Amino acid sequence: MSWDVIARQDWALTVGERSTKGLLGLLGFVIVVTAYVYPVSGPGPHTTGRFAGAVHGSLTTLVPIVGVLLGYNAVVSERESGALRLSLSLPHSRADVVFGKFLGRVGVVTATLVASLAVAGFLVVYPFGELEAFRYLAFVGFTVWFGGVWTGIGIATSIAAATKRRALVLALFVFFVFVMVWDTVDSGVTLALNFVGLVDGALPDPLQFYFGLEPGRVFGRLTDGFVDPSATVDGAWYLSEWVALVLFVLWLVGPLGLAYRRFARGDLS
Amino acid sequence: MTAIEANEVSKRYGTVVALDRVDLTVAEGEIFGFLGPNGAGKSTFINVLLDFVSPSDGSVEIFGHDCHAEGVAARKRIGVLPEGYSVFERRTGRQHLEYAIRSKEADDDPAEILDRVGLDPTDAEREASDYSKGMAQRLVLGMALVGEPDLLLLDEPTTGLDPNGAAEMRDIIREENERGATVFFSSHILEQVEAVCDRVGILQGGELVAVDTIEGLRESLGGGTKLVITVDHMANGTLASVREIQGVETAVEREESTLEVTCTNDAKMDILVELHDAGVDVVNFRTEEASLEDMFIEYTGTGR
Structure with missing residues (x-):
C-alpha cells in the first residue's frame, strides 16, 4: 500500500503546473459565474436543485476536457522520460503507480469542483434562493464522480499509450466522440429513422439506452432523477436514474481497468 | 541465503x-x-x-x-x-x-x-x-x-x-x-x-x-603469464627459436632489446634456458599477470 506516497507527490506536481492552474481556474470561473448569473436570468423559484439543472450543460463539456487534459500525461510522460523507472525501482507496484496518480489528479479536480460549487451554492442561496441541502450534496457528489470518470479516462489513455503524443490523440478522440459528435449522431439517427418512417418522434427505448450510455448523459439522468426537482426521468426501467448510477460506477472502473490490464502485462522498455 | x-x-x-x-x-x-x-x-x-x-x-x-x-x-x-x-x-x-x-x-x-x-x-x-x-x-x-x-x-x-x-x-x-x-x-x-x-x-x-x-578466470586462461625480458643483444633467429618452445603463445620484440612473451607458467624456465643456449645474456626479466582486459577479449572476442 504505497499509492499514498505517489498520490502525494503527484498532487504537488500537478498543482504546481501552470497549465493545470489555467484549466482548473477556467472550470471554477465558469461554475461561479453561472451561479452568479442564475438568480437574475430566469423566473423563480431559485433553488440549488434547479441551479444544478442550469449548470449541468457547461459541466458536461468543461469537466471532460479538463479531465482528459489533466489525465493524459499522468503516466506516459514519466514513462517516456524514464522517471517512471525511478518510481518502479522503489517498492511500488504498477497498480500503486496508477492508483496513486489517479488519486493525485482526481484530488486536484475534486478540490476545484467542491470549492467552486460551494461558492456557487452560496451565490444561489443568498439572498433570495433556497438551499436543498441533501439534493445539492448529491449534485456535488455526482459532479465530483463525473470529474473522476473523465480524469480516469485521461489516465487510461496515459497508461495504454506508449508515447505522450499518442496518449493525447487518444484522449482527445474520446473527448470528441462523446462530447462533440455524440449528440449530432443521435439527432442524425433520429432524423433518418423518422424520415424512413421506422419511428415516430423519439427513438425506441433500446436505442435511447444505447445513446444514453455516454458519461455526460448518464450524469444528466442522475441530475434529473435525483437533484433537479423540475426535471423527470421516464421510459423503460433501464433508462431510470438507478441504472444510471450503475453505469456511472462502470465508467469509472471500466476504462482504467482495461488500460491497466494492458499496462500491467507489458514491458516497459 | x-x-x-x-x-x-x-x-x-x-x-x-x-x-x-x-x-x-x-x-x-x-x-x-x-x-x-x-x-x-x-x-x-x-x-x-x-x-x-x-x-x-x-x-x-x-x-x-x-x-x-x-x-x-x-x-x-x-x-x-x-x-x-x-x-x-x-x-x-x-x-x-x-x-x-x-x-x-x-x-x-x-x-x-x-x-x-x-x-x-x-x-x-x-x-x-x-x-x-x-x-x-x-x-x-x-x-x-x-x-x-x-x-x-x-x-x-x-x-x-x-x-x-x-x-x-x-x-x-x-x-x-x-x-x-x-x-x-x-x-x-x-x-x-x-x-x-x-x-x-x-x-x-x-x-x-x-x-x-578474477583469479579463477586468470587460471582458466592456462596461466596467462606475460614475460618481459631485457637482453644485451638479439641474435638472429632467437625469436624464432623462442616461438618453437612448447607453451609459448606469442613472442614479439618490443624495443631494441626487449622481448615480450606470453606463455604458460611452465614454459618460463624453458625460455630463459633457450636464450642462454643461444648465447644471449638476460639483463633483466619480469612477469606480468594477464589483465582482465586480455581475458575479456579472449572471452568475448570484441574488447570494448
Whole structure:
C-alpha cells in the first residue's frame, strides 16, 4: 500500500503546473459565474436543485476536457522520460503507480469542483434562493464522480499509450466522440429513422439506452432523477436514474481497468 | 541465503534473443560484477530483476521473492540505480530523496545521504532536472542507499562520473559491502569491475559465458603469464627459436632489446634456458599477470 506516497507527490506536481492552474481556474470561473448569473436570468423559484439543472450543460463539456487534459500525461510522460523507472525501482507496484496518480489528479479536480460549487451554492442561496441541502450534496457528489470518470479516462489513455503524443490523440478522440459528435449522431439517427418512417418522434427505448450510455448523459439522468426537482426521468426501467448510477460506477472502473490490464502485462522498455 | 537466483532466464524480442538461458546465483554479502560489451544483455537482465520486462522463459528471485509475481516484496530490500532513468520534473534533489525515504518507509536523514554521495546542500535545493548527468547519477545513487538495502543493484553506475566520482562510487560500494550489503553491478569498463568485485560474470550475446573469481578466470586462461625480458643483444633467429618452445603463445620484440612473451607458467624456465643456449645474456626479466582486459577479449572476442 504505497499509492499514498505517489498520490502525494503527484498532487504537488500537478498543482504546481501552470497549465493545470489555467484549466482548473477556467472550470471554477465558469461554475461561479453561472451561479452568479442564475438568480437574475430566469423566473423563480431559485433553488440549488434547479441551479444544478442550469449548470449541468457547461459541466458536461468543461469537466471532460479538463479531465482528459489533466489525465493524459499522468503516466506516459514519466514513462517516456524514464522517471517512471525511478518510481518502479522503489517498492511500488504498477497498480500503486496508477492508483496513486489517479488519486493525485482526481484530488486536484475534486478540490476545484467542491470549492467552486460551494461558492456557487452560496451565490444561489443568498439572498433570495433556497438551499436543498441533501439534493445539492448529491449534485456535488455526482459532479465530483463525473470529474473522476473523465480524469480516469485521461489516465487510461496515459497508461495504454506508449508515447505522450499518442496518449493525447487518444484522449482527445474520446473527448470528441462523446462530447462533440455524440449528440449530432443521435439527432442524425433520429432524423433518418423518422424520415424512413421506422419511428415516430423519439427513438425506441433500446436505442435511447444505447445513446444514453455516454458519461455526460448518464450524469444528466442522475441530475434529473435525483437533484433537479423540475426535471423527470421516464421510459423503460433501464433508462431510470438507478441504472444510471450503475453505469456511472462502470465508467469509472471500466476504462482504467482495461488500460491497466494492458499496462500491467507489458514491458516497459 | 542467496541474494539473486536466476533460473534459465530467457528473453526474446521477436526473433532477437536478448537473454539466453542465463543461470546465475549471487550469494549474500558478495560484490558481483556483471560484465559485457554494450548490447550483451546486461540491462535486459537487470530489467527482468526489476520487473520492467518479464522473461520469456525462466524466473529470477531476489532473496527468495519472485521478481515478477512478488515484485514489490523483492524490491523492498534493494536499492537501485537503474539505467535509462530520468529525474522527476520540478522536484528538487532533496525532494527526490524524501520521496525515496517515504516510499521505502525508512527514516534516513536526507542531509546525511546528500553528503555521502557528494551533493552539496545548495544543489539539493535546486530542481534535479537542471542537474548534470554526473549529479543526477549521484542523486539516484543516494536514493538507492536509502533504508540500508540488503542488495544494491547498480546498472552502469559510473556513467557520467569523472574519474574522481568513479573512485568515490567504488568507495561507497565497498562501504556498503562492509555494512553487509550484497552488491550487484554491471559495467562495460573492466578496471572498475577488477577493482572491487569478488566475482564476475561475463555476458556475451545474451549468454553467460563465464562466472568466476578474477583469479579463477586468470587460471582458466592456462596461466596467462606475460614475460618481459631485457637482453644485451638479439641474435638472429632467437625469436624464432623462442616461438618453437612448447607453451609459448606469442613472442614479439618490443624495443631494441626487449622481448615480450606470453606463455604458460611452465614454459618460463624453458625460455630463459633457450636464450642462454643461444648465447644471449638476460639483463633483466619480469612477469606480468594477464589483465582482465586480455581475458575479456579472449572471452568475448570484441574488447570494448
